[in-house]
Amino acid sequence: MKKERSFQRKLLPIILLLAAVPLFLFSILALVSLRSILIDRYQDQVDSDLDQTEKLLNxxxxxxxxxxxxxxxxxxxxxxxxxxxxxxEPEAESRGEVEELLGRICRQSTEAAGMTLVLENGDSFYYDVSAASGPEGGWMEEAMAACEGWKEDTDFSFCCPVPDEIQTGTxxxxxxxVFCRIVSPVDGEREGxxxxxxDEKVLRNTLAGEDGIRSFISDGDIVISATDPGDIGGKPEELSRGDYYVQSMIQEDTGWKITELYSLEMYHYTLFSQLAFEVLIAVAVMVILAVMAYLMSVPLVRSVRNIAGAMAAAREGDFSVRVEENPKSPYELNRIAEGFNDMAEQTGRLIVQLKQSAEEQKNAELQALEAQIDPHFLYNTLDTINWKAIEKNEMEISEMVGALADILRYSVINAGEESSIRSELYWLEQYVLLQQEKLGKEIKIKVEASERIQNMRIHKLLxxxxxENSIRYGFRGKEGECCLYIRMTCEDGFLHILLEDNGRGMDEETLDRLNDGTQTWSGHVGVENVRKRLRLYYSEQAYxxxxxxxxxxASVHIYVPIPEGEGDTYEDRDRGRRGGHP
Structure with a gap:
């Protein structure tokens, strides 16, 4: 069986999820923004360093x-x-003079390892700083042989002869x-x-040497200078491999390529630190939210549990249980508690009423069983009286006894069920027949009801x-003719029954009390009985x-709803009439 989770356990994951989503999105946006900032910063730094290196090199x-x-x-x-x-001049003197001048020029140039002069006639002059002399051949001859293009008709050129180190005296x-063309001051012709x-250090000193930056100068596919001397002679594409941000530029005069490699270790460290910081913040926020959600849900969960406990007790039949309203609980829960308390109170009251009704019904059934003999005994007795009256030739008495027996039988058999209006009017005439003998004068009855209405059914004895009230209160003590007028019409889905007499009428107090359906009094038990029966049969629709x-x-208007399928809306020319006789 699947274990049910409480409201609190369902609420906390939802709150954490709602908090995690925006935090996650914020972290992603922050990392993307930081990455963009770092890349822009690297770009600016590299561009600045390359410009600075180029300027120094120039x-x-x-x-x-x-x-x-x-x-x-x-x-x-x-x-x-x-x-x-x-x-x-003799060759030895002229060569000595040239070599001496080369030495003087060479000594004026810092980081110079030597100088070479190659004339157009093929003569070569050398000055080696380490030897302080002009040797024949040596490493400068090898360097001159390795350089290509120096004989071209250009004023200046630059060449790195070999990537390997050269052995000098030092x-x-x-x-x-650095090659410079010598021209004659007389005719401008090239003389040599x-x-x-x-020393390569001259180039190295122009490169950026900050921490995390690796720089080198390459001529073609060979590195001729680098911040790390071990990189000299290597290939630029091999040195550029790795976790670096690489940027290059070409030096216009020499055609050399200046390359700077920025280590991305700090970049990754910064991103990782930012990510760790954001994760830490997210965890802290979620923990705080979880604690706050738990603390805020405790009174809510406690109130819900109290309501659930009260409902469980009511389900077991204890309707005396009540839920106390908590001022700290939400308004909605207090309204639920209030509604539950009202429901429990009403349910308990209804159960008590049902028990009382069941008890009263039980007693009534017992009384009905005990009284079953009375109608048979009464019928037999009335029948015996009827035959005695016939034997005495008292036909009027026989007729009254027979009418009384019929009325009694009609009222007892299937009491509370429906009967046709025609039958109701017939038995009503039989009842009036008996009452007029008691009253001592004739009561005229005039009925105005269509055949269709007389075929309708209403509850018996309404x-x-x-x-009875008209005869008892209206006609008693009245002089002159006693008339009872009954008129029935259909109006807007209701059967309208008007009973009117020409008796003594009623005073205002009695009339008001009869029209006030909320009061019960002993003066008109039959009227109260009919009112209760109408409420029982037709709910609040009849009045x-x-x-x-x-x-x-005096007159009474009875409005009873017409059952579905039994009637059209009748238009009556006397509709709305409330008094008088036709």
């Missing part, structure tokens, strides 16, 4: 380019080169060269090429109490209305 290269340009236009240097080309270093060889002109007449 400044550095411009400095050495300017130094070479100044050396190429130096008058003494140009004169020495001219002497070498023209052979004006140790192994990575080098690159001047080269300054620089009219007799009113006829009575009395009218009177004191000293002239």
């Amino acid at each position: 400044i550095t290269l411009d400095r050495y380019r300017d130094a070479l340009a100044a050396a190429g236009t130096d008058e003494k240097f140009c004169l020495a080169v001219q002497k070498v080309l023209e052979g004006q 140790g192994s270093i990575h080098i690159f060269g 090429t001047l080269v300054v060889w620089l 009219l007799q109490p009113f006829v 009575l209305h009395f009218e009177s002109r004191q000293g002239e007449s």
Whole structure:
């Protein structure tokens, strides 16, 4: 059997779910927004660092380019080169002078490893800073052989000859060269090429070296300088692999590619920290909501349980149970408790009434069983009196006794059931026959009812109490003719029965008391009996209305609903008439 969950257990998951959904959406939006902010920040930082690196690189290269340009236009240097080309001095002296000038120029350039001068006639001059001399050949010859394109007709060019380290007198270093064309100051013809060889550190110093940033300069598919010297000689695409944000740009003068790699470790850490913070906040909010929901639902659940307990007790038959209203409970629950209390009170009262009614019915049935012999005994006695009257030739007495027996039989047999209006009128005439003998004068009855109405059915003996009142109160002591007028019409789904006499009428107090259906009094037991029977038979649909002109007449209007299928709405020319005789 499936275990039922309480209201509180159903409420808490709903509240937590309602809280979790917006928190989840807020967390997603916050993470997306933070990610966008971090990416924009990385982009701005990378662009700024690349611009700064390019500016530093341009400044550095411009400095050495300017130094070479100044050396190429130096008058003494140009004169020495001219002497070498023209052979004006012995070769040893001219070469020594050129090498000395190269040394002086080289010493003026920081981070310079050496200088080379290659003339158009094929002569080469070298100056090695580590050797403080101009060696023949050596590492500069290998570097010159590795560089391509330096002979092109350009004023300046840049070259990184080999990615491997070069062994100099001061140790192994990575080098690159700045090439400058030398022209004759006389005719502007090219005389040679001047080269300054620089340590790779010159380039490295221009790169961003902050924590989390990895930078390098590549020439084609080879890395020629990097913040990490171990990366020199590697391939850019291999170094760019990994968890990095990569951005590159091309240096226009050299064609070198500057690349910066930003580690995304801090990016991921920031996102993870934000996510952890949001999860912590979400858990805290949900815990607070759960506690608040629990505390707020406790009085609600307690009230519901009290109502449920009272209902269970009422289901077991205890209708004396009551639910106390709690000021702290919601308005709706207090209304439910109030409604339950009223229902329990009414149900208990109805049960008591049903028990009393059952007891009264039981007593009535016993009394009816005990009295079953009385009608038979009375019928036999009246029959015996009737035959005695016939033997004495008292036909008037015989007729009265027979009428009384018939009335008694009609009233007793199937009491409370329906009878046709025709039968009711017949027995009413028999009753008037007996009453006029008692009254001592004739009572004239005039009935106005159509055949269709006389075929309708109403409950038995509804009219007799009113006829009895007319004879008893209206005709007693009256002089002159006594008339009883009965008129029946159908009006708007009701059978309207008018009983009117020309008796003494009623005073205002009696008339008001009769029309006030809420009062019971002993003066007109028959009227109260009819009123109760009408309420029993027809609920609140049937009603009575009395009218009177004191000293002239009294009348009663009886309105009884017509059963479905028994009647059309009759139009009567005398409809609405309330007094007088036709």
